[in-house]
Amino acid sequence: MKSLIVALSFLTRLPMPRVEADAGDFADAIRWYPAVGLALGAIVALAVWAGSWIDPWIGALAGLIAWVAVTGALHLDGLGDLADGLGAAHxxxxxxxxxxxxxxxxxFGVVAIIVQLLAKLVLLHAGIHWTALVLxxxxxxxxxxxxxxxxxPLKPGLGASVASAVRLRDLAGWTAMWxxxxxxxxxxxxxxVTLLGWAWWLKARIGGISGDSHGAGIEWCETALLFVSIAASRL
Structure with missing residues (x-):
């Protein structure tokens, strides 16, 4: 339970009980990231539903605001940092x-974040079923x-420490849940496909993973899956 609280405290701005946590606890918290996603998805779905009683665009905006507010723009920050790094690296x-x-x-970071926010806003307005928003x-x-x-790992830090925290049973369990x-x-x-595609792109383009590229990857996968869900609903 401690790892779940640490994961929620790290990935969201939701009020959580105060717990003493060290670097190992933060690394172990990665095992609960998908569970945090379920909580976030439920909040976004509720915001979209509530706002849509007024207007579909209001619903989409409410969902986007909830998405950014609950995560504290953490993953957007990673997306912006990665975009800046790639844009300036040459x-x-x-x-x-x-x-x-x-x-x-x-x-580069500003443009990447703006495009990402616009993409999510438009996709939320296109009509996403609540099940998709949660999952x-x-x-x-x-x-x-x-x-x-x-x-x-590209450098020492959280991105490097989480590698040893992920166990095979964690991968198997969450894969079964998926x-x-x-x-x-x-x-x-x-x-x-989105997860493997991001891993392949990171390996080919920058050679590894960091905290920023974890966050950027989450943003990419969310937007790609939103698009797929809209496309599937139209077929």
Missing amino acids: GDRGRMMSVMTDPHIGS IPFAARIGPLFWARWLP AAACLLFPPLMVAP
Whole structure:
């Protein structure tokens, strides 16, 4: 239970009991990331439903605000840092890492975050079933467990420490949960493609994983799965 509280405290701004946690506890918390996704998805679905009583655009905006507020824009920050690093690197990995650790945001990061927010807003307005809204954040947060096991860390830190915290039974358990979720929402079967695609892209482009690329990957998977759910509903 402690790891779940740490995961909720780290990935969300939801009020949680205060617990003493060290670096090992933060690493172990990755095992509960998908569960955090379920809680986030439920809140987003509720916000969209409530706002849609007024207008579909209000519902989409309410859902987006809830998504950003509950996560504290944590994953958007990772997306912005990764975009800045790649945009400024020009093939120089050292420069990329230097830019990614800079606390200031640049033009590449601003553009990436704006495009991501607009994409989610439009997709939420297109009409996402509440089941999808609950399950998509869950599926996207299975990604970090696999990425931590598959990809070498780019630098010391949380991204490196979580690799040893992910156990095979964690991967098996959440994969089984994902398979069950696919029975409720079949388009979720595309999730492994988005997760594997992100891992392949990171390996080919930057050579490994970091906390920022975990966050950016979650954002990518959420948006891709939102798009797939809309496309599937139109077929």
